[in-house]
Amino acid sequence: MNEAGTEETASPPAPPASAGARAGVVVAVTRGVAAEWGKVWSVRSTWWCVAGTVVLTVLAALTLGGSRATELLRDGVTTVRLPATDAAISAMVFAQFTLVALAMPAITSEYASGSIRSTLQATPIRGRMLAAKALVVAPAAFVTGVLSGAAAAAATYLVLSAPIFGGLVTLPAGRTAVDLLRLGVFCALVSVLALGLGTALRNAAGTLTVVFMLLLGLPLLLLMSGAPVAMELALRLPMFAGLAFMESADNPTGGPLPYGSAEGLAWLAGWAVAGLAAGLAVLRRRDA
Amino acid sequence: MISLDRLSKRYGDRMAVDGLTLRLRTGAVTGFLGPNGAGKSTTMRMILGLDRPTEGRALIGGRPYHELENPLRTVGATLDARAVHPGRSVRAHLLALARASGIGRARVAEVLEMVGLDAVAGKRAGTLSLGMSQRAGIAGALLGDPEVLMFDEPVNGLDPDGVRWVRRLMRSLADEGRTVFVSSHLMSEMQLTADHLVVIGKGRLLVDAPLKEVLAAGAVLVRTPHAGDLALLLAAEGVAVERRAENELIATGAPIERIGDLAHEAGIRLHELSAREASLEQAYQELTATSVEYGSTR
Numbered sequence: 092m093n094e095a096g097t098e099e100t101a102s103p104p105a106p107p108a109s110a111g112a113r114a115g116v117v118v119a120v121t122r123g124v125a126a127e128w129g130k131v132w133s134v135r136s137t138w139w140c141v142a143g144t145v146v147l148t149v150l151a152a153l154t155l156g157g158s159r160a161t162e163l164l165r166d167g168v169t170t171v172r173l174p175a176t177d178a179a180i181s182a183m184v185f186a187q188f189t190l191v192a193l194a195m196p197a198i199t200s201e202y203a204s205g206s207i208r209s210t211l212q213a214t215p216i217r218g219r220m221l222a223a224k225a226l227v228v229a230p231a232a233f234v235t236g237v238l239s240g241a242a243a244a245a246a247t248y249l250v251l252s253a254p255i256f257g258g259l260v261t262l263p264a265g266r267t268a269v270d271l272l273r274l275g276v277f278c279a280l281v282s283v284l285a286l287g288l289g290t291a292l293r294n295a296a297g298t299l300t301v302v303f304m305l306l307l308g309l310p311l312l313l314l315m316s317g318a319p320v321a322m323e324l325a326l327r328l329p330m331f332a333g334l335a336f337m338e339s340a341d342n343p344t345g346g347p348l349p350y351g352s353a354e355g356l357a358w359l360a361g362w363a364v365a366g367l368a369a370g371l372a373v374l375r376r377r378d379a
Numbered sequence: 380m381i382s383l384d385r386l387s388k389r390y391g392d393r394m395a396v397d398g399l400t401l402r403l404r405t406g407a408v409t410g411f412l413g414p415n416g417a418g419k420s421t422t423m424r425m426i427l428g429l430d431r432p433t434e435g436r437a438l439i440g441g442r443p444y445h446e447l448e449n450p451l452r453t454v455g456a457t458l459d460a461r462a463v464h465p466g467r468s469v470r471a472h473l474l475a476l477a478r479a480s481g482i483g484r485a486r487v488a489e490v491l492e493m494v495g496l497d498a499v500a501g502k503r504a505g506t507l508s509l510g511m512s513q514r515a516g517i518a519g520a521l522l523g524d525p526e527v528l529m530f531d532e533p534v535n536g537l538d539p540d541g542v543r544w545v546r547r548l549m550r551s552l553a554d555e556g557r558t559v560f561v562s563s564h565l566m567s568e569m570q571l572t573a574d575h576l577v578v579i580g581k582g583r584l585l586v587d588a589p590l591k592e593v594l595a596a597g598a599v600l601v602r603t604p605h606a607g608d609l610a611l612l613l614a615a616e617g618v619a620v621e622r623r624a625e626n627e628l629i630a631t632g633a634p635i636e637r638i639g640d641l642a643h644e645a646g647i648r649l650h651e652l653s654a655r656e657a658s659l660e661q662a663y664q665e666l667t668a669t670s671v672e673y674g675s676t677r
Binding site (some may be wrong): 122160206 | 402424427428429430431442445447450451454456458459461462463464465466468471472474475476477478479480481519
């Protein structure tokens with residue numbers, strides 16, 4: 092849908108970026124967001140995904156945090172402190188897939204049921220439709236991420252405070268707040284990436300496969316190959332970019348990541364934008 | 380209100396819609412007929428900006444669909460009644476469409492009542508019957524109180540009451556001055572509802588004419604002891620005549636009234652004068668005989 096998809100197709104007499112046209116875009120996207128917000132929360136699967144993310148993050152954080160504390164105790168290390176949010180961050184590498192299951196259906200379920208056609212009848216300019224979906228999915232994932240992180244950090248702190256874990260766990264206010272915020276941003280960006288790929292691929296099974304490989308399979312495979320080029324590539328994929336961004340104390344490479352938080356955020360955001368751009372390109376070109 | 384200009388859609392080397400040019404009349408129900416695969420749904424999708432034409436264009440009030448200020452307030456359409464997330468309630472589905480178009484919640488309740496779904500509006504769409512889904516789809520089309528309404532096979536799955544209801548609804552929408560464009564493969568249905576017919580076959584326009592004309596083009600059976608005289612008379616008047624038997628003629632190309640009048644004026648005694656059964660069905664079959672995409676070979 093070339094003509095129908097571009098924003099620059101206003102009738103000739105009107106200047107393309109006039110204040111009126113811009114206000115029109117804002118109104119259309121705002122209405123789109125209201126519509127999409129209602130849609131996301133009107134199906135049960137969304138609520139299941141939010142609950143699932145919280146539960147999965149808590150369980151994974153307890154497991155990972157517990158094993159790390161046990162390792163340290165066994166090695167006789169007593170000077171290291173374990174911030175409870177560290178475990179939550181490591182846990183999100185696994186729990187992110189329930190968020191993918193929340194974000195992706197915002198578009199793939201519409202193709203599956205055919206309701207994409209009524210959506211586009213109401214919002215025919217495709218970029219606006221996708222923008223509205225991204226503006227709904229990202230905050231939903233952000234809040235879910237913060238919530239899951241908070242629950243996981245609290246649970247980890249409570250459990251690891253037990254004497255058998257050596258009392259190494261801490262919950263410093265400032266660090267916790269920053270970590271939770273970053274967890275939310277990570278979740279928002281991953282969900283936008285999933286939405287973009289879902290828009291490009293349309294089909295849920297295909298999207299889930301590609302997203303899973305990109306987020307977890309591929310970085311681990313590349314890491315295992317051991318080749319320097321593969322390593323470099325792996326470190327720029329969303330998983331390591333995310334871990335760098337969240338300054339995770341623990342990552343599958345076994346060593347520190349070669350770049351800092353800001354660069355990690357840049358790579359992660361780059362992936363989200365690339366996913367969205369791929370989705371938009373297909374959305375504009377193909378028939379609905 | 381809606382005009383198609385050489386509208387075409389090619390899939391590979393097959394023309395699904397081939398140079399369709401027509402204008403839809405306001406205040407009338409236009410029936411859109413054609414065999415399966417003739418290109419009816421593709422045409423409707425192109426009008427709605429869902430599919431991009433290979434060539435030509437479809438305009439609504441002079442503008443392409445995506446340039447409409449608030450599309451649902453101009454064109455209401457239901458392509459596939461089942462195209463709703465099965466886990467979402469009809470009310471939530473309509474509410475999302477309303478919000479996207481700046482239409483208030485009260486209007487959602489209003490259209491739900493109009494189509495008689497207020498009692499089941501909270502149920503998940505996947506649990507509704509096909510007939511209820513059709514009503515829900517029609518509710519969505521009515522949401523923006525639009526000037527143009529398009530329905531793709533709206534009576535599919537409806538019970539006789541529902542069919543009558545759709546018929547009355549389309550009639551009243553057209554009587555309010557709206558443009559109503561309804562596709563169907565059911566001739567009998569169109570004979571009862573449409574004012575105007577557009578018939579396509581293999582993507583090409585076959586007929587764009589008032590229903591009455593299409594029906595008048597149907598055949599008339601005449602039984603008379605003076606078949607020879609009447610045949611000559613009708614032929615002189617430009618009516619195609621086929622002599623079926625010693626006392627039986629089939630006349631095509633003139634309304635039944637005119638044949639009766641001609642016979643009366645010439646003093647020719649008639650024993651039977653009847654329109655051949657299901658004339659639209661027949662006219663349609665003659666029209667599309669060469670353009671059935673997926674016909675059975677007998």
